[in-house]
Amino acid sequence: MRRLGGAGERGSILPIIPVMALALLMIAGLVIDASRQLNARGQAVAFAEEAARAGAQAVRNEQPLQLDPAEARANVGDYCAGVLARGYVTQCGVTAIEPAAEGPARPLVVVVRVQTRIPATLLGMVGVRMLTAAGEGRAEPVEGDLVAPVTPTTP
Numbered sequence: 001m002r003r004l005g006g007a008g009e010r011g012s013i014l015p016i017i018p019v020m021a022l023a024l025l026m027i028a029g030l031v032i033d034a035s036r037q038l039n040a041r042g043q044a045v046a047f048a049e050e051a052a053r054a055g056a057q058a059v060r061n062e063q064p065l066q067l068d069p070a071e072a073r074a075n076v077g078d079y080c081a082g083v084l085a086r087g088y089v090t091q092c093g094v095t096a097i098e099p100a101a102e103g104p105a106r107p108l109v110v111v112v113r114v115q116t117r118i119p120a121t122l123l124g125m126v127g128v129r130m131l132t133a134a135g136e137g138r139a140e141p142v143e144g145d146l147v148a149p150v151t152p153t154t155p
Contacts, residue, residue, distance in 0.1 A: 029122025033131060040088075040116045041133035047083050048114040048137030051092060054079040055110035056139040065141060066106040069097050076112055083114065090132075091115035100140065109140045 058071035073094050080092035092114045100108035115134040123131075 025122065026126070029120075029125065033120050033123045033128070036118060036121065037131045037133050040118050040131065041135055043135075044089075044114040044116045044133050045135030045137060047089065047092065048112045048135045049139065050137070051076045051079045051083070051112040051114065052110045052137040052139035055094060055097075055112065056141050059141045064106055065108065067097060067108055067110070067141070069107055072097060072107075072110050076110065080112075080114075088116050088118050089114060090117045091134075095136070109138055112137045 055072040055076040056067070058068045058075050060066055060068050076092075076094045083089050083092050093112065094110060095113045096109075096111040097107045098109040098111060100106055113134060113136050115132060117130050117132050120128045120131050
């Protein structure tokens, strides 16, 4: 009868340990870098929405409500200048000023796109040096009365 784990099988698991350790390290790198990329995407969307809100403040004082496209682009440009100074934001700007969904056709919706680029952490070991993420934001001014109607009280 032959014993398991005898002298002929000693050390047979050693060659697989470095391979398994490398595979676990790669999985950990993928999880860490994927979560960092999702976070970067969330920041890109937040920056894009804020820039779009800045652009949506360029309302002309006339009826029907519409935007001044030049002023909207300037407002977005001012906001984007601050965002681009962060270093990891590579692109920020107006992609479109679209007509309103309802009512007469008029420029009203500001669409902004922001792109970020962050260095990879553990995936850098396999040649992935940078991760990119992008987000889009849309904003339009609110139409109508913002003051609550006063209801008459009866004595």
